[in-house]
Amino acid sequence: MSILTFRNVSLRYPQRAGNRPGGDVPVLEGIDLQIASDELVAVIGRSGAGKTSLLNLAAGFIAPTTGTIAVDGVPIQGPGADRAVVFQDDALYPWLNARDNVAFPLKLKGVPVAARRERADKLLEKVGLAEAGDRPIWELSGGMRQRVGIARALAAEPRFLLLDEPLGALDALTRSRMQEFILRIKAESGAGTILITHSIDEALLLGTRIIVLSPNPGRLSAEIEAGFSAEVLSGASVAAVKASPLFKRMHAGLTGLIHAAPDDEVAA
Template sequence: MKNKISFKDVVKTYPMKDATFTALDHVSLDIADQEFVTVVGPSGCGKSTLLSMAAGLVGPTAGEVLVDDAPVTGPGPDRGVIFQQYALFPWLTVRKNVEFGLRLAAIPAEERRRRAERAIELVGLADFADALPRTLSGGMKQRCAIARAYAVNPQVLLMDEPFGALDALTRVQLQDQLLHTWSQERRTVMFITHDVDEAVYLARRVVVMAARPGRIQTIVDVDLPYPRTEEMRLSPEFGAIRNDVWHSVYHQPPATPAA
């Protein structure tokens, strides 16, 4: 299967008063078309920076980022980005929020409506299409944000801890909703999280990063079938993979300073 996203020997540095801070140090990673990959690691490991590069919001200091073998030079409609903050317009209904990107793209009204309703249906908000954000729960707001990303029909979804602010039960429900939607749409997903269980439950591969400087520590294959189920979370197979990822995240050797 061909690569959808490729990070080629990516370096990201930031100037500081008396030194240079290296956020990412020679990171190389390929994500296949239609693959679901999670990225997990300690605070400061550069996982959000990596996602921002794929989104075209941040450029590398060295190396390159490719989507469909073309260099990423900025944001584009082929990549939908979802952050932890919902970023909904409070004066617009769910439907109007989902239609917003389509309106900017000058999509005709009838087509906007059709695509918005399809996206709203996918995330299970059809009964709330005319509701304002203030009437929605946190989980419903995040589903609205996901629907807005889906409506513009991106080939890639870039998700930066989208469920991090939610309670445990809502988080699990949205994980299942996301996997259900992904099974129907089969977009390429790069999902940043600090939660090891979430990383294993969602992904085909878990990329474990190390900090200072940010680099890939290891990549763990999740050899579990889809659809993922609640029973699977309790299985010995899931537990073994989870322990492997947990150990890789929280028992890392100290960084070796670059020469």
């Protein structure tokens, strides 16, 4: 069991030259957060609330202005394979076929060719793309590409999966199929997961916990436990779960929370 901890984290971007004077632009303020291996924490909030910044901090792509981010008590020093990221625009390597994309983290570790090929094929099978290993990634559909991206992240055997709106660019039908897929993958891998999303439906359905960020500067404005993912995992149909009165009530509640945030000019 690993724990990813944000302790009193804030993030400010320095004011660019030419802008009005007045100091730095605050993006996130006073973030305290713990994510354990058995959790899927869905982060929602309006555009500009700092959702992606939160994920970039967890990934180590950017350093917090104040506060610390730690894995099992050890402060992170930049990005690392213990926190694998899945990007909205998949960020697969077009010069590699699907299998070599999945094998990429193994190549970085120096795993021999045959072994990483075998492991990559297993992972592709796991994400339902057993036949796609030799295909160039530009031939794959958006949903397939995201599954390759998730398989690639899993190949790094991360302790945490950081999903940055992985389903944001997909059509509605693919998206709902991918939501169940992510639930199962997360349950099997046992990696603590942060899911950034725009969709309240998606957050409620997938998250064991839902965090609402309010903008200007981004703060945690609400934290809600949800159990719908467990229902789906134990066999309930997504449609039935979404139709339940509790789901609808929580959906309405979250919608209210997101829109109740002060309606200042949204910072990019």
